[in-house]
Amino acid sequence: MSLARIRILAVGKVRKAWLRDGIALYRRRLPGLEVVELRNATPEREAAAIRAALRPDEQLVVLTEEGQCLGSVDLAARLAEQQSTGGANRLAFAIGGSEGLAPDLRSEASWRLSLSPLTLPHELARLLLLEQLYRAQTILQGGPYHRG
Known part of the structure; x- marks a missing residue:
């Protein structure tokens, strides 16, 4: 899995030092x-800003509590599968602001992902997504980080 083919489009700045x-x-x-x-x-x-930031070859993945909730191994497999298909195989994960993502943007996404059925602050969602992407990378590379 090449993480150079993944971007995160995140609304808002991270203000808390421990999250940064x-x-x-x-x-x-x-x-x-x-x-x-x-x-x-x-x-x-x-x-509108998320749409403007999307590249033509990217598939939009929105983070929403109504999305598909996967375990870490399943997420790694899904990322590997998404990136092995032909065509537009870059992924752009969108994290909304404090009010969440607009319903029309959620419906336009090629994939809706939930990090948890809980509602999370967007700053914390960014940290959790990064950790899960790192975990997915190590799972796919056979590294020792994931001990599922």
Whole structure:
């Protein structure tokens, strides 16, 4: 799995130092993975910014509590499968702001993913997604990080 083929489009800045530290740790472990921060606004304006940031060859994956909830091994397999198919096989994970993602953007996504059935603050969702992407990478590479 090439994480250079994955981007995170995240609404808002991370303000809490402990979250910034955790995010920085996983970004160092995931060289090539790009995180694009978008400005907080209304869900409709955030959706427009996410659409504008999407590349033509990217599939949109939205993080939403109504999305598919996968275990770490299943997530790794899904990422590997997504990236092994032909055509538009880049992924852009969208994390909404405090009001969540606009319903029309959620319906446009090729995949809806849930990190948990719980509602999470968008800053924490960013950290959890980065950790799970790192875990997925190590699972696919056979590394010792995941001890499922």
